[in-house]
Amino acid sequence: MFGWLEKRPFFFAVGVFVVIAFAGLIEIVPDFAQASRPVVGTKPYSLLELAGRQVYIKESCNACHSQLIRPFKSETDRYGMYSMSGEYAYDRPFLWGSKRTGPDLHRVGNYRTSDWHANHMWDPTSVVPGSIMPAYKHLFKNVTDLETAYAEALTVKKVFNVPYDTDIDGDGKIDVKLGSFDEAKQRALKYALKVAKETKRQDLVNMVENGKIPEIVALIAYLNRLK
Numbered sequence: 001m002f003g004w005l006e007k008r009p010f011f012f013a014v015g016v017f018v019v020i021a022f023a024g025l026i027e028i029v030p031d032f033a034q035a036s037r038p039v040v041g042t043k044p045y046s047l048l049e050l051a052g053r054q055v056y057i058k059e060s061c062n063a064c065h066s067q068l069i070r071p072f073k074s075e076t077d078r079y080g081m082y083s084m085s086g087e088y089a090y091d092r093p094f095l096w097g098s099k100r101t102g103p104d105l106h107r108v109g110n111y112r113t114s115d116w117h118a119n120h121m122w123d124p125t126s127v128v129p130g131s132i133m134p135a136y137k138h139l140f141k142n143v144t145d146l147e148t149a150y151a152e153a154l155t156v157k158k159v160f161n162v163p164y165d166t167d168i169d170g171d172g173k174i175d176v177k178l179g180s181f182d183e184a185k186q187r188a189l190k191y192a193l194k195v196a197k198e199t200k201r202q203d204l205v206n207m208v209e210n211g212k213i214p215e216i217v218a219l220i221a222y223l224n225r226l227k
Helices: 002-006 009-035 047-058 073-079 114-122 146-159 181-199 202-209 215-225
Strands: none
Touching (some): 047 146, 047 215, 181 202, 181 215, 202 215
């Protein structure tokens, strides 16, 4: 058989290609499938975080900020551990970005606080002198759209099997609860009150205590999640 192939270069080349391709698939596919699974500790977005992510997209934050740290020393020295594919398991769509007018935000939750974000979004130059980022004062008055965020959570749960209401890491506790909208809203308000108090702005605290979550609070909850 091998003698027959050696006399026919075309079929010999095809045979070599098939063998190498098959071997490559055997090596690559399992590793790729493993890498795309959620990294240990990665959980679905809570309702408030998901609402904040929608604000992030609505305000086109991804037009100036990436969420993808490449495995280069210059990047990891500045932003932290390089990004892993499994960290995006619950992101739809991905917000990798393709431009950095501002810094990468994939690990921003590790080095910025809620009050820093609040001050920065209210007046960027007050914390970053010379910043060209515009102020986002409207986010301090706009009310978060929890209904749309809840609808998205239900969609990703049913269509993409995002494991809400399950014990993801095996510690015997439900990791991220969804339940009914009223239940999810109450949890979001409790979470929002914590974030609002961290901003040290009484106006935000007052809004949350009155049952309204400012978009800035939801956005900060989302940014704090990025670690």
